[in-house]
Amino acid sequence: MRQPASALLEADRVALQVGSRWLCREFSLRLDAGECLVLLGPNGAGKTTLLHTLAGLRPAEAGEVRLAGTPYGGRSPRETARLRAVLPQIQPDPFPASVLETALVGRHPHLGRWAWEGREDQRIAHAALDRVGMAAFAERDLQSLSGGERQRVAIAALLAQQPALYLLDEPLNHLDLHYRIRVLELFRSLATEGAGVVLVLHDIDLAARYADHVILLDGQGGVTAGTAQAVLQADRLSAAYGHHLRRVEVAGRTVFLPE
Amino acid sequence: MRARALTVLPTLMLAGIGALAWALLSGELPGGWPALAGALGGSDDYAAVVVRELRLPRALAAYAGGAMLAVAGALMQILLRNPLADPYVLGVSGGAAVGALGALTLGLGGLAMDASAFCGALAAMLLVFGLARGDGTWTQTRLLLTGVIVAAGCGAAVTLMLALATDTRVHSMLFWLMGDASAARNPWPALLVLAAALAACMPLARDLNVLARGELGARALGVPVDRLRHGVFVLASALTAVAVTLIGTVGFVGLVVPHLVRLAIGNDQRLLLPAAALAGGALLVAADTAARLVLSPLQLPVGVLTALIGVPVFLFLLARQFR
Numbered sequence: 001m002r003q004p005a006s007a008l009l010e011a012d013r014v015a016l017q018v019g020s021r022w023l024c025r026e027f028s029l030r031l032d033a034g035e036c037l038v039l040l041g042p043n044g045a046g047k048t049t050l051l052h053t054l055a056g057l058r059p060a061e062a063g064e065v066r067l068a069g070t071p072y073g074g075r076s077p078r079e080t081a082r083l084r085a086v087l088p089q090i091q092p093d094p095f096p097a098s099v100l101e102t103a104l105v106g107r108h109p110h111l112g113r114w115a116w117e118g119r120e121d122q123r124i125a126h127a128a129l130d131r132v133g134m135a136a137f138a139e140r141d142l143q144s145l146s147g148g149e150r151q152r153v154a155i156a157a158l159l160a161q162q163p164a165l166y167l168l169d170e171p172l173n174h175l176d177l178h179y180r181i182r183v184l185e186l187f188r189s190l191a192t193e194g195a196g197v198v199l200v201l202h203d204i205d206l207a208a209r210y211a212d213h214v215i216l217l218d219g220q221g222g223v224t225a226g227t228a229q230a231v232l233q234a235d236r237l238s239a240a241y242g243h244h245l246r247r248v249e250v251a252g253r254t255v256f257l258p259e
Numbered sequence: 260m261r262a263r264a265l266t267v268l269p270t271l272m273l274a275g276i277g278a279l280a281w282a283l284l285s286g287e288l289p290g291g292w293p294a295l296a297g298a299l300g301g302s303d304d305y306a307a308v309v310v311r312e313l314r315l316p317r318a319l320a321a322y323a324g325g326a327m328l329a330v331a332g333a334l335m336q337i338l339l340r341n342p343l344a345d346p347y348v349l350g351v352s353g354g355a356a357v358g359a360l361g362a363l364t365l366g367l368g369g370l371a372m373d374a375s376a377f378c379g380a381l382a383a384m385l386l387v388f389g390l391a392r393g394d395g396t397w398t399q400t401r402l403l404l405t406g407v408i409v410a411a412g413c414g415a416a417v418t419l420m421l422a423l424a425t426d427t428r429v430h431s432m433l434f435w436l437m438g439d440a441s442a443a444r445n446p447w448p449a450l451l452v453l454a455a456a457l458a459a460c461m462p463l464a465r466d467l468n469v470l471a472r473g474e475l476g477a478r479a480l481g482v483p484v485d486r487l488r489h490g491v492f493v494l495a496s497a498l499t500a501v502a503v504t505l506i507g508t509v510g511f512v513g514l515v516v517p518h519l520v521r522l523a524i525g526n527d528q529r530l531l532l533p534a535a536a537l538a539g540g541a542l543l544v545a546a547d548t549a550a551r552l553v554l555s556p557l558q559l560p561v562g563v564l565t566a567l568i569g570v571p572v573f574l575f576l577l578a579r580q581f582r
Contacts, residue, residue, distance in 0.1 A: 052475075055479065057475065057478055057479060076481070077478070077481040077482070077483060078481035079481075080481060081479065081480050081481030082481075085479065086475070086476070086479035088473065088475045088476050088479070090473075091472065091473055091476060092340065092472070092473045093472060093473075094340050094341060094342055094471070095342055095471050095472075095521065095526040096521070096522075096525070096526060097472075097525070097526055098525070101525070101527070102472075105468070105469055105472060105476075105480070106480075108465060108469050108480045108481070108482075109480055109481045111465070113462050113465075114462065116261055116529070161480070
């Protein structure tokens with residue numbers, strides 16, 4: 001059944017293949033503004049491939065992905081970049097750059113060909129750095145920062161991009177406990193403000209805490225999609241990860257303990 | 260950043276004018292300012308003619324060559340996302356050397372040799388492009404390895420031609436290989452190419468900034484990565500081909516100049532590309548003038564001098580980078 005209004009992100013009977021292996025077939029999903037979707041699965045299950053397909057960075061083998069009602073081919077890459085932002089899993093930085101310069105990169109799709117970053121762009125970049133606790137580091141060289149600090153700067157660049165949809169590949173990489181929660185709270189509040197958020201995570205407990213929807217890839221071509229509550233079942237997770245998990249309720253939260 | 264451009268670029272421009280003035284004023288024949296004024300005023304005085312017909316084309320050729328190599332180096336460093344790449348890393352200079360030495364072996368010189376060098380450079384560039392593209396994928400590693408292999412093949416051909424050459428020809432072959440501005444006659448086409456190339460890459464400069472931070476992120480930010488990389492490859496290779504045809508394979512300018520400029524002013528291509536051009540030009544004019552004067556009346560190929568300066572600078576930068 002077709003839903004009336006176009007969703008922020010829609011996948012319509014998408015099939016993904018890497019080499020000769022099918023990661024999923026006939027896969028559909030719908031994400032509305034204000035919702036948070038988490039992709040879970042074991043190493044090599046195809047989470048990144050799926051995320052890149054949802055981001056329009058790689059074509060699906062079959063089916064169609066639509067961003068705000070239009071397939072990715074229907075917009076220029078620049079227009080697309082004003083609507084959705086992607087946090088890659090790995091960010092190479094072979095050249096020296098300051099933290100502020102790096103956050104300003106997010107303004108790229110908003111600037112004309114000859115335009116230089118103006119005062120308003122500087123303000124947006126500073127505000128973004130502030131939201132990830134990096135405002136005091138604005139003039140520092142990126143290469144002098146720790147892995148977690150660099151990850152927070154990369155997230156700030158994404159915030160400066162001001163998209164409607166965030167697609168984040170393992171955004172919690174290198175982050176300490178405090179910033180893992182703070183970053184998830186940040187994206188949760190962006191969702192509340194009306195953004196859509198798709199996250200690849202490795203932490204099932206955090207997925208249970210922050211996700212509205214979960215997609216579980218089992219690495220064998222099996223995909224389970226649904227609300228967080230429906231997908232996050234101990235037997236299903238145990239089978240997907242190949243490790244027995246026990247579901248425990250603690251202080252009103254659901255956690256999964258590996259045996 | 261824009262304010263910085265207003266101080267950096269004029270300073271480098273003045274350095275270039277200073278280097279050119281030094282080149283025109285110095286040499287065996289003491290002409291000084293009157294000769295220079297005469298040359299620019301169209302005088303037929305002997306000293307004025309020397310300045311106008313010999314020193315001016317040579318200095319301008321060195322300027323154009325240095326600027327082109329520096330810009331090509333900066334572009335290659337972005338393309339391969341490696342701050343230690345140089346314009347020769349993809350085999351363009353090897354192809355040019357095979358072309359130039361092939362022409363010398365056949366007893367050709369002058370325009371025929373230039374044409375042959377340029378065709379060799381283009382052939383090497385197309386070969387690397389074709390082989391690296393192959394099945395459509397285009398990773399840096401594959402591009403780099405293809406370039407290195409093509410360069411190695413050219414090196415073997417060059418060695419063969421040197422081994423078979425007569426003694427009289429070996430000298431001019433070695434000079435060409437080291438890089439030498441003395442044979443450059445007409446620098447104007449190269450200066451035009453330089454201006455056109457800068458005009459072509461300046462609108463792409465911010466895209467290049469984004470590309471330098473990784474291909475995936477660049478695509479996510481709306482940069483047409485494939486088109487940009489192809490354009491940069493063609494532009495950098497063409498600049499290298501023209502520069503090498505003009506002044507031979509002068510080493511280290513294309514490697515050290517963009518690197519030093521980056522250390523001084525950061526990695527914003529909007530500033531880095533024009534600054535590298537101005538700095539490369541000024542540096543090579545100064546180096547070429549020094550090469551004429553150090554052991555005067557004996558003239559050294561300028562490539563010897565840039566290598567003597569470039570090797571320690573490069574090692575210093577390398578040690579700094581991996582500390």
